[in-house]
Amino acid sequence: xxxxxxxxxxxxxxxxxxxxxxxxxxxxxxxxxxxxxxxxxxxxxxxxxxxxxxxxxxxxxxxxxxxxxxxxxxxxxxxxxxxxxxxxxxxxxxxxxxxxxxxxxxxxxxxxxxxxxxxxxxxxxxxxxxxxxxxxxxxxxxxxxxxxxxxxxxxxxxxxxxxxxxxxxxxxxxxxxxxxxxxxxxxxxxxxxxxxxxxxxxxxxxxxxxxxxxxxxxxxxxxxxxxxxxxxxxxxxxxxxxxxxxxxxxxxxxxxxxxxxxxxxxxxxxxxxxxxxxxxxxxxxxxxxxxxxxxxxxxxxxxxx
Amino acid sequence: xxxxxxxxxxxxxxxxxxxxxxxxxxxxxxxxxxxxxxxxxxxxxxxxxxxxxxxxxxxxxxxxxxxxxxxxxxxxxxxxxxxxxxxxxxxxxxxxxxxxxxxxxxxxxxxxxxxxxxxxxxxxxxxxxxxxxxxxxxxxxxxxxxxxxxxxxxxxxxxxxxxxxxxxxxxxxxxxxxxxxxxxxxxxxxxxxxxxxxxxxxxxxxxxxxxxxxxxxxxxxxxxxxxxxxxxxxxxxxxxxxxxxxxxxxxxxxxxxxxxxxxxxxxxxxxxxxxxxxxxxxxxxxxxxxxxxxxxxxxxxxxxxxxxxxxxxxxxxxxxxxxxxxxxxxxxxxxxxxxxxxxxxxxxxxxxxxxxxxxxxxxxxxxxxxxxxxxxxxxxxxxxxxxxxxxxxxxxxxxxxxxxxxxxxxxxxxxxxxxxxxxxxxxxxxxxx
Numbered sequence: 119x120x121x122x123x124x125x126x127x128x129x130x131x132x133x134x135x136x137x138x139x140x141x142x143x144x145x146x147x148x149x150x151x152x153x154x155x156x157x158x159x160x161x162x163x164x165x166x167x168x169x170x171x172x173x174x175x176x177x178x179x180x181x182x183x184x185x186x187x188x189x190x191x192x193x194x195x196x197x198x199x200x201x202x203x204x205x206x207x208x209x210x211x212x213x214x215x216x217x218x219x220x221x222x223x224x225x226x227x228x229x230x231x232x233x234x235x236x237x238x239x240x241x242x243x244x245x246x247x248x249x250x251x252x253x254x255x256x257x258x259x260x261x262x263x264x265x266x267x268x269x270x271x272x273x274x275x276x277x278x279x280x281x282x283x284x285x286x287x288x289x290x291x292x293x294x295x296x297x298x299x300x301x302x303x304x305x306x307x308x309x310x311x312x313x314x315x316x317x318x319x320x321x322x323x324x325x326x327x328x329x330x331x332x333x334x335x336x337x338x339x340x341x342x343x344x345x346x347x348x349x350x351x352x353x354x355x356x357x358x359x360x361x362x363x364x365x366x367x368x369x370x371x372x373x374x375x376x377x378x379x380x381x382x383x384x385x386x387x388x389x390x391x392x393x394x395x396x397x398x399x400x401x402x403x404x405x406x407x408x409x410x411x412x413x414x415x416x417x418x419x420x421x422x423x
Numbered sequence: 424x425x426x427x428x429x430x431x432x433x434x435x436x437x438x439x440x441x442x443x444x445x446x447x448x449x450x451x452x453x454x455x456x457x458x459x460x461x462x463x464x465x466x467x468x469x470x471x472x473x474x475x476x477x478x479x480x481x482x483x484x485x486x487x488x489x490x491x492x493x494x495x496x497x498x499x500x501x502x503x504x505x506x507x508x509x510x511x512x513x514x515x516x517x518x519x520x521x522x523x524x525x526x527x528x529x530x531x532x533x534x535x536x537x538x539x540x541x542x543x544x545x546x547x548x549x550x551x552x553x554x555x556x557x558x559x560x561x562x563x564x565x566x567x568x569x570x571x572x573x574x575x576x577x578x579x580x581x582x583x584x585x586x587x588x589x590x591x592x593x594x595x596x597x598x599x600x601x602x603x604x605x606x607x608x609x610x611x612x613x614x615x616x617x618x619x620x621x622x623x624x625x626x627x628x629x630x631x632x633x634x635x636x637x638x639x640x641x642x643x644x645x646x647x648x649x650x651x652x653x654x655x656x657x658x659x660x661x662x663x664x665x666x667x668x669x670x671x672x673x674x675x676x677x678x679x680x681x682x683x684x685x686x687x688x689x690x691x692x693x694x695x696x697x698x699x700x701x702x703x704x705x706x707x708x709x710x711x712x713x714x715x716x717x718x719x720x721x722x723x724x725x726x727x728x729x730x731x732x733x734x735x736x737x738x739x740x741x742x743x744x745x746x747x748x749x750x751x752x753x754x755x756x757x758x759x760x761x762x763x764x765x766x767x768x769x770x771x772x773x774x775x776x777x778x779x780x781x782x783x784x785x786x787x788x789x790x791x792x793x794x795x796x797x798x799x800x801x802x803x804x805x806x807x808x809x810x811x812x813x814x815x816x817x818x819x820x821x822x823x824x825x826x827x828x829x830x831x832x833x834x835x836x837x838x839x840x841x842x843x844x845x846x847x848x849x850x851x852x853x854x855x856x
Contacts, residue, residue: 127722127723128427129427129428129508131723132428132722133428134724135683135722135723135724136683136722138683138724139657139682139683139724142657142658142681142682142724143657143778145658146657146658146737146778169712170711170712170713170724171658171681171724172660173660173662173712174660174662174663174677175660175661175662175677176662258499258501259499259500259501265498265499265500266496266497266498266499284496285845285846286522286523286525286526286761286837286846286849287526287846288525288526288529288835288837288846288849289529289530289831289832289835290530290683290832291775291776291777291835291836291837293775293837293839293844293845293846295773295839295844296844297844308499309499309501309510311501311503313503
């Protein structure tokens with residue numbers, strides 16, 4: 119038996135093939151999947167993977183956006199346009215509605231954010247539509263608590279994640295069996311890094327929201343991050359608003375996502391910047407992770423993405 | 424940037440320092456991000472006082488682990504050098520979590536086994552080495568760590584290499600027909616000797632440092648024409664005409680069978696057989712979203728269109744007629760038991776193999792493995808968590824399989840408990856019984 123020293127696929131195409139396989143397994147073994155689409159780069163890649171997995175047929179699941187109401191308008195505009203392009207169904211689960219109906223209570227103060235509230239809205243939507251599987255764009259390289267995630271991540275009927283109780287995942291055999299009321303989160307991008315995602319977006323020439331590229335914006339500095347000025351901003355004493363050229367590495371709420379100073383206006387430049395970067399995507403830009411050492415782990419145990 | 428992908432596991436006893444090794448690999452190859460380092464520095468100082476930097480904390484992620492100072496679950500780390508893209512599956516050494524180690528090992532190309540130079544080759548390391556070989560990892564690197572604590576003694580190193588070789592002779596024969604290539608390296612993960620940089624304290628070692636070895640190791644890719652083609656049908660795409668969300672409908676214009684090629688190659692026009700029933704047809708087209716292909720090779724995901732209107736569904740397997748898999752309802756397999764509840768003869772489970780699910784009854788436990796001696800011993804009444812045994816199973820429907828030693832994808836299966844839904848066993852098929 120001869121041994122070839124070159125693989126048949128590049129690492130990116132090998133990762134892509136694995137992700138397509140995962141999506142098809144979910145479609146086959148679960149009955150009511152949904153794809154969580156935020157308009158962020160990871161979920162943008164998920165959409166392309168879904169096209170590769172299921173076309174020429176329609177997706178065997180709808181898309182869902184858990185909308186905090188505090189999104190960058192550019193992202194909402196992109197979301198609507200992309201969904202229309204694909205001709206797929208979008209469900210918008212509204213955190214505002216959860217607030218209005220008394221399901222959750224809005225935080226107050228200058229550091230308030232709706233980030234944690236999303237969990238309730240998400241779980242309510244899953245229960246309402248009886249979804250039994252939800253695709254998310256999370257990757258294992260993002261954050262320490264995610265390094266332990268399986269591709270199929272089980273949530274009990276409270277939506278909770280128990281790290282001690284995840285199933286062994288061997289070869290590419292996924293066990294998606296669940297009881298009524300439970301659901302599974304599935305992460306086809308588990309083995310992808312931030313750089314892989316951007317290289318894939320470049321390779322596929324996928325359109326992404328404009329905020330990922332350098333642009334001028336009114337910002338203020340707080341806790342070593344640059345936040346966008348928006349209608350919900352409450353400035354603290356000493357904080358000044360100024361205009362700077364920034365881009366976003368991750369798409370989250372305007373209230374808790376920081377921009378980074380950058381001159382990268384093309385995909386190629388963004389990829390170069392990321393390859394050279396010294397700070398993780400979330401470390402640089404997500405205030406929600408900084409609250410405690412185990413912030414993400416705690417939120418996952420409560421049912422977060 | 425066309426890099427290839429290498430998956431490797433790290434395994435070893437709790438105190439062998441594998442978490443430190445990974446932290447060192449990432450730290451020295453400049454893959455650790457500043458903010459991660461700051462977090463780890465903070466946590467290290469909280470625990471160990473000012474100035475300590477416990478690299479192991481880079482990979483211990485869960486709160487309970489950090490509190491207990493051990494690794495509970497498999498952690499996946501990602502990094503790339505100019506030559507390769509790596510995925511590390513850092514597996515727990517604690518005996519209780521062997522099932523997680525088996526998880527990490529199942530898709531790995533290389534196993535890095537750590538030995539503590541002071542304590543020698545312990546049972547835990549043997550167990551992990553054995554599991555790596557059992558799971559079909561073709562290459563092993565035995566890193567003899569903490570060389571700084573044995574004064575970088577070449578004599579001690581060679582003694583340990585000899586000890587491990589004696590054990591490895593058993594790995595290479597008998598129950599594990601697949602060849603295992605083993606390389607040895609003396610290192611100190613704590614001080615960084617021979618991890619990324621060559622050690623100045625051990626001039627007698629002439630081989631490359633660990634990272635260089637990992638960059639160079641040739642992963643044994645089988646040439647697609649040398650191995651049988653195996654295409655498990657995963658999902659049927661039906662489109663055109665009036666279709667509902669599930670793709671069922673009248674006047675379906677398009678009907679394709681999707682899946683990931685597990686091994687080998689397929690070409691348009693070739694005659695194929697659909698297993699297990701064996702009906703024959705030809706490949707009419709190989710479709711992908713990016714356009715049709717003349718030829719496809721593993722591990723591509725693709726969609727096949729067939730010349731004839733056969734009844735093809737998920738769980739079936741497409742292959743070339745002259746090199747088809749074995750079809751049987753009786754199997755002999757190596758089974759790693761991963762549940763708290765014991766396995767008794769007569770136990771009934773679901774069995775998932777490629778994309779097929781059937782019911783299986785474990786008819787007999789033929790023997791159980793003593794990991795220390797690698798001898799087969801008398802079968803017990805029941806298999807307990809972490810036991811590895813040769814079993815005989817009967818399935819409710821015929822399976823089309825290859826021996827695990829020939830094909831990791833079509834030779835593997837999992838057992839699922841119908842009541843708890845947990846994955847309770849990891850199986851590697853030896854033969855039809």
